[in-house]
Each structure stands twice: as C-alpha cells, then as structure tokens.
Amino acid sequence: MRKPDPNMPKNNTSTTNKMKLRKGLWSPEEDEKLMKYMLTNGQGCWSDIAKNAGLQRCGKSCRLRWINYLRPDLKRGAFSPQEEELIIHLHSILGNRWSQIAARLPGRTDNEIKNFWNSTLKKRLKNNTSTSSSPNNSDSSEPRDVVGGIFPLHEHHAMTFCMDSISSSPTISMPPMVTGNQFDPFPLLNINRYDITGGAAGLLDVPTCLAQGGLGEALYGDYGVLEPGKIALEGDFSLPPLESRSIEESNTAINSIDRKSNNNNHHHHHNNNTCFNNTDQSFKVGEAFGLENHHWEGENLRMGEWDLEGLMDNISSFPNFLDFQVE
DNA sequence: AACTGTAACAACCGCAGATCG
DNA sequence: GCGATCTGCGGTTGTTACAGT
Incomplete structure (x- = not known):
C-alpha cells in the first residue's frame, strides 16, 4: 500500500x-x-x-x-461477511480486546481487526443504530453483559459442540489426521480435560475447544508456538476462553485476567526455550498436521476456510463457555 | 486540474506483567 | 528484593489512495 x-x-x-x-x-x-x-x-x-x-x-x-x-500464515485481503459478523459478535462479548478477537479469527491480526473495526464496522454499526434500536449495535468499547443482555440463554448444549461443528463442516480443508480409525482433524489439540473454574467448575470432557476460536492461537500459539508435548503430558494447555464480561466488572479485573492469560503464553516460551528456532516450530506445527519438513505449514492450513458460520452459531448458542475463566 | 474529505492501513507509543541477572 | 529487559496489548497517529466537489 x-x-x-x-x-x-x-x-x-x-x-x-x-x-x-x-x-x-x-x-x-x-x-x-x-x-x-x-x-x-x-x-x-x-x-x-x-x-x-x-x-x-x-x-x-x-x-x-x-x-x-x-507472517506467512496471514490471511490477506478483505474480510468476508462471515468474518465481519464474527468480529461484531465477538466484539459485543469481548469489547476492545483485539488480541482475543484475533485469536478467534485465524489468519487475522489484532491490528487488522482493530483497524477494520475502527474504520468500517464501527461506523456501519453506528449507522445501523440510528435506523435500528437493536441493542447489539453499539459501538461501545465496553463489552456487554452477555448473560443478562445480548445473548439469550438457549438450552445448554453439550461441550462437544466444538467438534460437532467443526468436524461436520464441509468447508474444512485441514489435512485430515487419523487417530485409530477416527477422523481427528486436531489430534494434538484433542484435550480431554479442560480445566475450568467458575459457574461450571470442574473437569469436563471437552474434545477440544477449537470452537472457542482457539484454533488460531493454538496453531500460532503466540503466533508461533504449539506445544504438543505440553498439551499431551500436562494437560494444562488452555486456550483463552471467551470470557464473560459483565458491565459491572472493572477494567482492572479485565486487565488482570488478560494479563494472566497472556502471560500463560509467555510462560510457554520461557519454560522451554526462550529462543526456539524455526526448526522446532516447523516440527511442532508440521507434526501436528502430518506435514513434516516444511517451514511455516500455516500456509497450507487454509485458515480462511473455517466454517465461520458454524463458529458463530456455536458462540451465540452456547452460554456456558462464557463463564470460563482463565486458570 | 486542484482541492478536500475520508477510508484503509501501517506503525508508533505507552503501559503492564513476567522474567532474568 | 530490585532494576533492567523483553514481550504483548490496546490506543493513537501518520501516510497513502481514492472519491467527490
């Protein structure tokens, strides 16, 4: 440009x-x-x-x-309508926490999303607000009270919605992985235990929480780290959940949670090797998808073809995950 | 053609948390 | 314990292209 x-x-x-x-x-x-x-x-x-x-x-x-x-795994070009919708939706939940929103939009950066929001979506929503009384059309940077506000509490869905949605999506073009006889598109992210606290505290069987949008972050992991060993052995790999945001919550609380979440990523770097090299990275990502000896397999992942609509459906129809908190 | 407004995007800045020596 | 450093995030600014007048 x-x-x-x-x-x-x-x-x-x-x-x-x-x-x-x-x-x-x-x-x-x-x-x-x-x-x-x-x-x-x-x-x-x-x-x-x-x-x-x-x-x-x-x-x-x-x-x-x-x-x-x-970054080679960036998805360039205009935002699709599905992405736009997802951004609007996520923004209504998360507010201006662009990194968290970006983590749920594979191939997009927080900066890109932020710019898109400020230059396009914000105005569009504002215009819509002037013609519509929809409460969801606010351009407020404050997240809305999800539970009490925007999203109706549908019937509780099983946590397996993640995989249900993704594995049934015809638009997935990930290299398929097979575990046993089962198709498993995300073998290394197949975490059986997702430790959560809060309303539904406890250990739940969650195949993976990719549908929380963690895919991008899982693959890129801080834009680059994927630690299958850690995931498999320690089971403490936790994708940043969509955090419930109540209007009453202070920004301090938000920030502390964010920092904590962010610093978990940070930890992963330092706990292993602060300066890992690309060989490691390639190995990790490549191994994850059965694509070894390639650098930046992200290029092959075709992130843009995720079923965003399915993701949207899941986000809006599954209230429980909004209660998650970062450990 | 010249000017103006604005959309789109890239990059900087300041801050905060974690880590290291 | 403490300061320096690194890293990441969100807000903001600066630049360019382009449309409208």
Whole structure:
C-alpha cells in the first residue's frame, strides 16, 4: 500500500557506535531481511532478531512487522461477511480486546481487526443504530453483559459442540489426521480435560475447544508456538476462553485476567526455550498436521476456510463457555 | 486540474506483567 | 528484593489512495 519513505536511508550507518534505529515504513529490503531471518532462524528474542538480521530497527518494531505483515500464515485481503459478523459478535462479548478477537479469527491480526473495526464496522454499526434500536449495535468499547443482555440463554448444549461443528463442516480443508480409525482433524489439540473454574467448575470432557476460536492461537500459539508435548503430558494447555464480561466488572479485573492469560503464553516460551528456532516450530506445527519438513505449514492450513458460520452459531448458542475463566 | 474529505492501513507509543541477572 | 529487559496489548497517529466537489 504505502511506499517506503524515500528519505529514509537504507543503511543508516551512524558514525558513532550507537546505531540509530529506524522508524517509519518498512522498505522491501527490510522486509526481505526480516523474512529471511525468520524463516531461517525462527522466532526468538526480538531484540536479537533485530540485530542479527541486520536491521536498524528495534525488536518491538520487528515483532510488529512480522506479526502484522510478514507472517506467512496471514490471511490477506478483505474480510468476508462471515468474518465481519464474527468480529461484531465477538466484539459485543469481548469489547476492545483485539488480541482475543484475533485469536478467534485465524489468519487475522489484532491490528487488522482493530483497524477494520475502527474504520468500517464501527461506523456501519453506528449507522445501523440510528435506523435500528437493536441493542447489539453499539459501538461501545465496553463489552456487554452477555448473560443478562445480548445473548439469550438457549438450552445448554453439550461441550462437544466444538467438534460437532467443526468436524461436520464441509468447508474444512485441514489435512485430515487419523487417530485409530477416527477422523481427528486436531489430534494434538484433542484435550480431554479442560480445566475450568467458575459457574461450571470442574473437569469436563471437552474434545477440544477449537470452537472457542482457539484454533488460531493454538496453531500460532503466540503466533508461533504449539506445544504438543505440553498439551499431551500436562494437560494444562488452555486456550483463552471467551470470557464473560459483565458491565459491572472493572477494567482492572479485565486487565488482570488478560494479563494472566497472556502471560500463560509467555510462560510457554520461557519454560522451554526462550529462543526456539524455526526448526522446532516447523516440527511442532508440521507434526501436528502430518506435514513434516516444511517451514511455516500455516500456509497450507487454509485458515480462511473455517466454517465461520458454524463458529458463530456455536458462540451465540452456547452460554456456558462464557463463564470460563482463565486458570 | 486542484482541492478536500475520508477510508484503509501501517506503525508508533505507552503501559503492564513476567522474567532474568 | 530490585532494576533492567523483553514481550504483548490496546490506543493513537501518520501516510497513502481514492472519491467527490
């Protein structure tokens, strides 16, 4: 879209030892450097990546560029109507917690969704509100009181809705996996125990909670980590649930939950290897889908073909998961 | 053709939590 | 225990393209 700033020197070689960090638009050369480095060495300590890739950028900038633009598993292009609907729906539940919304939209980034919301959906909803009295058309950044408000409490569905929906979806194009004689599209995410607390506290048999939208995060896991061993052995892999948001809840509470959730991901990094390389990553993701010796199998996952409508149905028709809390 | 408004998107900033030395 | 550092998130700003006048 935007052209790189021509005034920006391509190689900002400072006379001092202190390298001046570049800001602003990324040049194609920089993109190429970062892309090459990431594909060769994988994700790790971002400040090291910035240095080692020969970029005069701060690690933060590299991270952002990678996550929002260069990642091969990104789904580019316009949002589909189903995605739009899902975003609106999720926003009504989660508010402006873009990362959580993005985790439920495979191939989309929080930044992308945020921009789309602010530039398009917000206005559209506002216009709709002016012509309609639907309470769901608020552009409030505060999540609504789901239980008492937007979503009617349908009859309780079995938690297996996740797999029911996904496995029956004709639009799935994931490489099929077979466990025994059973089709299992998400073998490594086949968590039998999903530890939850709250209203329905206890251990439930949950095949997987992909329909909570965890797929994206599960595959990308912090945009890149999937830890099948941890999942299988410790069973503590928990996808961020859609958290119930009551208007009464303070932002502090929201943030603390968010942080906790986020930091679980963080833990996964540091508990194993802070700077894992792409070989690991490729192995993990590739192994998960029976695609070994490929980098960035996400390209093959065809994320955009998930049954978003089914997901939407599930989200709106299953109240229990809204009571989940992050451990 | 020139100007203006705005949509769309990329990137930066500030903050907070976790980890490390 | 504490400060430095890393990482991630959400808010905001800046830039470009394009449509309308």
